[in-house]
Amino acid sequence: MENKTELKSQPERSRLLQVYETVVRFGPISLDCAFPLVKRSRSATFRALKTLEISGWIRRTLNGHQYVATATIDELSEQGTVSLPELDSLCLILRECRKQHRLQMQVGFYITNRTFHLVECSESELRTDLELRPDQACIAGVAFSLLPKARRDKILRDMIGQIDLITCEQIRAQVIHYNAQLIENQYVLEACGRTAYIGLKSPAGQYGALSLTVRPGASTHSINKHAKAITHILQQNNFIPRESAL
Numbered sequence: 001m002e003n004k005t006e007l008k009s010q011p012e013r014s015r016l017l018q019v020y021e022t023v024v025r026f027g028p029i030s031l032d033c034a035f036p037l038v039k040r041s042r043s044a045t046f047r048a049l050k051t052l053e054i055s056g057w058i059r060r061t062l063n064g065h066q067y068v069a070t071a072t073i074d075e076l077s078e079q080g081t082v083s084l085p086e087l088d089s090l091c092l093i094l095r096e097c098r099k100q101h102r103l104q105m106q107v108g109f110y111i112t113n114r115t116f117h118l119v120e121c122s123e124s125e126l127r128t129d130l131e132l133r134p135d136q137a138c139i140a141g142v143a144f145s146l147l148p149k150a151r152r153d154k155i156l157r158d159m160i161g162q163i164d165l166i167t168c169e170q171i172r173a174q175v176i177h178y179n180a181q182l183i184e185n186q187y188v189l190e191a192c193g194r195t196a197y198i199g200l201k202s203p204a205g206q207y208g209a210l211s212l213t214v215r216p217g218a219s220t221h222s223i224n225k226h227a228k229a230i231t232h233i234l235q236q237n238n239f240i241p242r243e244s245a246l
Helices: 002-026 031-038 042-055 074-079 085-101 138-146 149-158 163-186 220-236
Strands: 058-060 066-069 106-110 116-121 197-200 207-213
Touching: 002 031, 002 042, 002 066, 031 042, 042 058, 042 066, 058 163, 074 220, 085 116, 085 220, 106 138, 116 138, 138 197, 138 207, 138 220, 149 163, 197 220, 207 220
Parallel strands: none
Antiparallel strands: 058 066, 106 116, 106 207, 197 207
16 A cells, blocks of 8 residues: 555656756746646646645745745756745745735845846846846945945946946945935935835845835835835844945
């Protein structure tokens, strides 16, 4: 009897492994994209994804429609897109916040000492191989502003040739402006009043930023309310830096 049970469970393990490998190699990936790759029915693939998600091997991205492997098995990370350990816990928090506040969200981190990447978006698929400089997007500028001064200076020196001196000085002025807002409110409010940027520092010391965007027509008061609430939650979970980077 034990052998029969074992034989029945073997195909199940094989199916789960096949689906998991697909998520590791091609993630973030949606159910509709995954089931043709594993050559199984949509419903069977969904059940496998659900089992893997409950077990903690994979998770859903912020948009709720794609799956990515968690950082449970680091040695597989070179074969595909695998989530950062910090991102696993952060996105669990943010998905709950998004349900409550109905916001569009983007998350970015400094993946290396000098390169900032968008890594999650609640509304669409993202290219995670796209590097953003601090002068190219507010979310990158806010994350850059949090870095220790010595690290910022080194990044700017490395960028010589990509940017001119005027842009370099604009970035330095932007750091002062962003840090002033971060010290006062712990987030940066965009000029149009629809988007707020929260500076992040993970418990492991990785720097990044989160953008929150309200629907068109929402008031500045609305984004301030949401930003304050989410900042408080992130503080409780040690994702907000305690010191100024100036």
